[in-house]
Amino acid sequence: MAVHAGLGRSNVVSVSSASLCPCSRSPSFFKPLELSFGSAKFRLTGVSSDGIYGIPVMRMPRHRIAMAVARAEPDRLDEGEAKEVVGCDLSEEEDKHSEEQHKASQLKDRVIFGLVIGISVGGIILAGGWVFTIGIAAAGFMSAREYFGLVRSDGISMGMTPPPRYVSRVCSVICALLPIWTLYVGHIDISVTSAAFIVAIALLVQRGNPRFAQLSSAMFGLFYCGYLPCFWVKLRCGLSVPSLNTKIGHLWPVLLGGPTHWTVGLVATLLTVSSIIAADTYAFLGGKAFGRTPLIIVSPKKTWEGALVGLAGCVATAVILAKLLSWPKSLLSAVALGFLIFFGSLFGDLTESMIKRDAGVKDSGSLIPGHGGILDRVDSYMFTGALSYSFIKTFMPLFGV
Known part of the structure; x- marks a missing residue:
């Protein structure tokens, strides 16, 4: 029966x-x-x-x-039909179990490597000088390599002609040299102009038919992965005025530089980086807990609720650190800086999401287990360094001391 x-x-x-x-x-x-x-x-x-x-x-x-x-x-x-139904049920349970194991492993890698990266970056920021600049140069070089890899992907190259590989490599090397040159000469304008001129010549003298799409993608890569990171060097090493109100500076060992080691650039860099991390973390947690309304089509997982929680967390972190580090002295400046950092972080993330969406990939690379590529980790920092430096130089008298 x-x-x-x-x-x-x-x-x-x-x-x-x-x-x-x-x-x-x-x-x-x-x-x-x-x-x-x-x-x-x-x-x-x-x-x-x-x-x-x-x-x-x-x-x-x-x-x-x-x-x-x-x-x-x-x-x-029948016995055969019963086995088929039970087998279907067991197969679903096995798939769910393996998916849960994969997510748990991915989360574990994300936490471990996140802590390692955070401690390493903190040490590099405290060191400053050439150590910090070399770190920025290395991040710029690897980000440029991943960026041009995305440009050459099928999703983007089908709609436009990517630059030749030798031009991509030249741009990547220039992106690594620009921060070093910025620290050496103290400004960016001449170096970026010269770099853009070199890239334009390399594209125009190539064999075949030069295309505007090649020029535009190469120039944006130069701007995105070379010019923007230079502002982090300007922020950390250029604002060398001592932050005399920062109490931790008086306790800093003389062998590590003493009180004068704690400059406005160091405090501003620590506050900016910490606020970016807070913005990303609170936005993620807020989206998981309250996310209902999609924010933008290029990043479907982001929600308005998560963005608002991220904004609140970023501003709160900036204000708390301003009180702890006694910089900036004005509460209004700390709030304004928190808003600016959040929007710079958000739109840097969305810009990279747009590039990856056109490329048809989830991550820009696989260099960091659980995190993707370098560009996936530094996208929120691309515009933020330039915005923080410009705000401090332009709108904060005596750099907020």
Whole structure:
């Protein structure tokens, strides 16, 4: 005796009971069949002349229908059919279990490597000078390599001609040299102009037919991964006025530079980096807890609720650190700097999301386990250094001391 369930073209669950009674096909010999789909329960008592139960239902996966029949009437299933239904159920459970294990492993890698990166970056920021500049140069070089890799991907190269590989490599090297040159000469304008001129010449003298798409993508890469990181060097090393109000400076060991080591540039860099981390963290947690309204199409996982929580966390972090470090002295300046840091972080993240969306990839690379590529980690920092430096130089008298 067998029970068969199927979904017809008219969205009707058909339950066929063959040879329920060898002596009669009368409906009185058919036992009522009960099916459960979530919270909804159906009792099937009607039967056609050929032994078919029928009831209209909403759209529903076929394996769920079969599993419901198995739970309702396990004694009516043949041994092979029962094994098939149970196997489907076990397969789903195994897939869920493996997915959970993968997510747990990914989260573990993310936390471990995040802590390692955070401690390393903190030490580099405290060191300053050439150590900090070399770190920025290395990040700029690797970000440029990943950027030009995205430009050459199928998703982008189908719509435009990517620059030749030798031009991409030249741009990557220039992106690494620009921060070093900025620290050496103290300004950016001449170096960036010269670099753009070199890249334009390299594109124009290439064999074949130079395209404007090649020039535009190369110039944006130069701006995005070379010019913008230079402002972090300007922020950390250029604002060398001592932050005399910072109490931690008076306790700083003389062997590590003493009180004069704590400059406005160091305090401003620590505040900016910490606020970016807070913005990303609070936005993620807020989106997970309250996220309902999508923020923008280029990044579907971001929500307005998460953005608002991230904004609040960023501003609060900037204000708290301003009080602890006694910089800036004005509360209004700290709040304004927190707002500026958040929007710079957000739009830096969205800019990279737009590039990855066109490229058709999830991550810019796989260099950092659990985090993706370098560009995935520094996208929030691209515009923020320039915005913080410009705000401090322009709108904060005596650099907020």
